[in-house]
Amino acid sequence: MHTLFSFPFSCALAVELELTRHGLPYEVRHVTRGRATRVDGEAFAEVNPKRKVPVLVLPDGERLTEIVGILTHLDTVHGPDRTAAERRRVLEDVAFVATELHQAVLGPLFDPSAPDATRADVVERLLPPLVDILETRVADGWIGATRGPADAYLLWGLLLLRHGAKGTTDRPHLDAFVARHLDEPDVQRVLARARRTLG
Numbered sequence: 020m021h022t023l024f025s026f027p028f029s030c031a032l033a034v035e036l037e038l039t040r041h042g043l044p045y046e047v048r049h050v051t052r053g054r055a056t057r058v059d060g061e062a063f064a065e066v067n068p069k070r071k072v073p074v075l076v077l078p079d080g081e082r083l084t085e086i087v088g089i090l091t092h093l094d095t096v097h098g099p100d101r102t103a104a105e106r107r108r109v110l111e112d113v114a115f116v117a118t119e120l121h122q123a124v125l126g127p128l129f130d131p132s133a134p135d136a137t138r139a140d141v142v143e144r145l146l147p148p149l150v151d152i153l154e155t156r157v158a159d160g161w162i163g164a165t166r167g168p169a170d171a172y173l174l175w176g177l178l179l180l181r182h183g184a185k186g187t188t189d190r191p192h193l194d195a196f197v198a199r200h201l202d203e204p205d206v207q208r209v210l211a212r213a214r215r216t217l218g
């Protein structure tokens with residue numbers, strides 16, 4: 020059994036989707052968001068001194084942090100056979116989505132203590148060229164055509180942007196990508212569980 024430390028609608032949902040897609044049994048332990056982040060009354064710093072989700076505890080007890088490592092681990096061990104070149108492309112795309120979309124854009128956009136000017140700068144300056152690149156990448160067929168960890172991670176990023184920066188990702192290939200994923204029963208299951216957790 021895998022154990023995933025998460026909070027609803029965090030980037031850990033990409034890991035949950037990959038666990039679901041691979042048919043792996045897992046439990047989710049909920050972390051309370053914020054500076055004094057706690058899980059089930061236990062200090063979360065004991066679990067991850069960096070105080071960030073996701074944390075994935077493997078069935079043998081090994082504890083993984085950092086989503087790029089977690090997603091590529093699941094893909095390598097439980098995903099489809101890939102050539103060495105395909106693995107390099109998977110890592111490239113997961114790292115791109117992690118650093119350029121989630122850390123650079125979504126991090127400040129959803130940080131309640133970020134100044135309004137920071138959020139405006141992210142939406143007006145950083146996001147548009149990134150959306151251009153993502154639209155082209157999806158149109159060219161790597162992300163999106165080959166189901167994998169970059170897809171799962173990009174999907175959560177686009178769903179969060181639809182919520183936090185409405186209209187900024189309205190592009191034909193990105194819209195088709197999101198629609199295709201929202202049709203997937205695995206995606207619907209993971210989203211429904213996150214909504215139930217929010218209550």
Ligand SMILES: N[C@@H](CCC(=O)N[C@@H](CS)C(=O)NCC(=O)O)C(=O)O
Pocket residue numbers: 029030031051052053054056070071072073084085086087117
């Ligand atoms: N370097 C970490 C960063 C992960 C991260 O930023 N996680 C956010 C949620 S998506 C978090 O746990 N934030 C703590 C908080 O908001 O209290 C990784 O790539 O896994």
